[in-house]
Amino acid sequence: MKIENHRLYEDDGQPVEFTRTPNVSSYALQPQYLVMHYTAGRSVKSAVNTLTNPRVSASAHLVIGRDGSVVQLAEFNKVTWHAGRSSWQGLNGLNKYSIGIELDNAGKLEKSQDGSWHAWYGDVIEDAQVLEAPHKNYPSIPYGWQLYTPEQLLITLEIAELLVNEYNLKDIVGHDDIAPRRKTDPGPAFPMESFRSRILGRADTEEDEATYRTTANLNIRTGPGTSYPKLDVAPLPKGVRLEVVDIEGIWKMVNVLDEVKGEVDISGWVHGNYIEQI
Numbered sequence: 001m002k003i004e005n006h007r008l009y010e011d012d013g014q015p016v017e018f019t020r021t022p023n024v025s026s027y028a029l030q031p032q033y034l035v036m037h038y039t040a041g042r043s044v045k046s047a048v049n050t051l052t053n054p055r056v057s058a059s060a061h062l063v064i065g066r067d068g069s070v071v072q073l074a075e076f077n078k079v080t081w082h083a084g085r086s087s088w089q090g091l092n093g094l095n096k097y098s099i100g101i102e103l104d105n106a107g108k109l110e111k112s113q114d115g116s117w118h119a120w121y122g123d124v125i126e127d128a129q130v131l132e133a134p135h136k137n138y139p140s141i142p143y144g145w146q147l148y149t150p151e152q153l154l155i156t157l158e159i160a161e162l163l164v165n166e167y168n169l170k171d172i173v174g175h176d177d178i179a180p181r182r183k184t185d186p187g188p189a190f191p192m193e194s195f196r197s198r199i200l201g202r203a204d205t206e207e208d209e210a211t212y213r214t215t216a217n218l219n220i221r222t223g224p225g226t227s228y229p230k231l232d233v234a235p236l237p238k239g240v241r242l243e244v245v246d247i248e249g250i251w252k253m254v255n256v257l258d259e260v261k262g263e264v265d266i267s268g269w270v271h272g273n274y275i276e277q278i
């Protein structure tokens with residue numbers, strides 16, 4: 001993809017779908033940050049309808065669907081209304097200083113009496129799509145969160161990288177960083193740390209280069225959380241050597257340096273409490 005005249009284009013030169021929102025300010029954006037959100041809605045269509053409704057004082061620059069589809073609502077040099085009352089690094093009112101991306105996602109989920117998870121608007125979200133984790137702003141309370149899809153995260157990573165480079169943005173933050181008492185989006189299901197380290201190069205290089213070993217039989221999974229499936233080789237035996245290549249909270253993405261059950265070149269996510277540096 002590419003950006004030209006503050007509009008996003010596909011590789012084949014076609015602009016992404018554009019539905020203009022009237023919910024913009026008249027003054028120019030002074031871009032410094034990329035702010036990530038979830039829609040807490042049912043679909044891209046419902047989000048676009050809301051964010052282009054003149055009676056709703058809300059908008060963003062982009063909405064990205066669970067299938068990886070993208071809708072742009074305003075040019076990237078316009079001030080859109082996605083941050084609300086907010087502050088970050090000495091700035092107040094981040095709409096003036098940021099580009100906003102809304103990800104189609106049901107957001108924080110509620111548990112029904114039968115144990116199933118549902119969105120606030122009633123739809124059941126199947127267990128395989130749910131991460132059970134506390135929010136960093138409320139660390140003692142576990143909630144359910146709808147997972148983002150791999151297609152959605154892949155395209156979002158590509159677009160975030162383009163925006164950071166084109167507008168020389170300083171950082172990628174969540175709505176829950178800049179308005180922590182009001183907001184929980186994009187929440188723990190969004191891999192913020194790996195986005196930041198991939199795009200901004202913030203990985204802890206000292207930790208990256210170190211070698212670790214498992215301190216117990218340890219499950220290894222496809223993603224950073226117990227709701228991700230275990231790899232076939234799981235559990236790793238105690239004492240297996242690892243290198244850490246990515247970090248998401250307490251979860252570490254590791255390359256396994258030893259052969260396990262006849263398998264080599266194993267990579268996956270493990271809980272960081274059960275590895276130690278050697």
Ligand SMILES: [Zn+2]
Nearest residue numbers: 037038175185
């Ligand atoms: Zn938000």
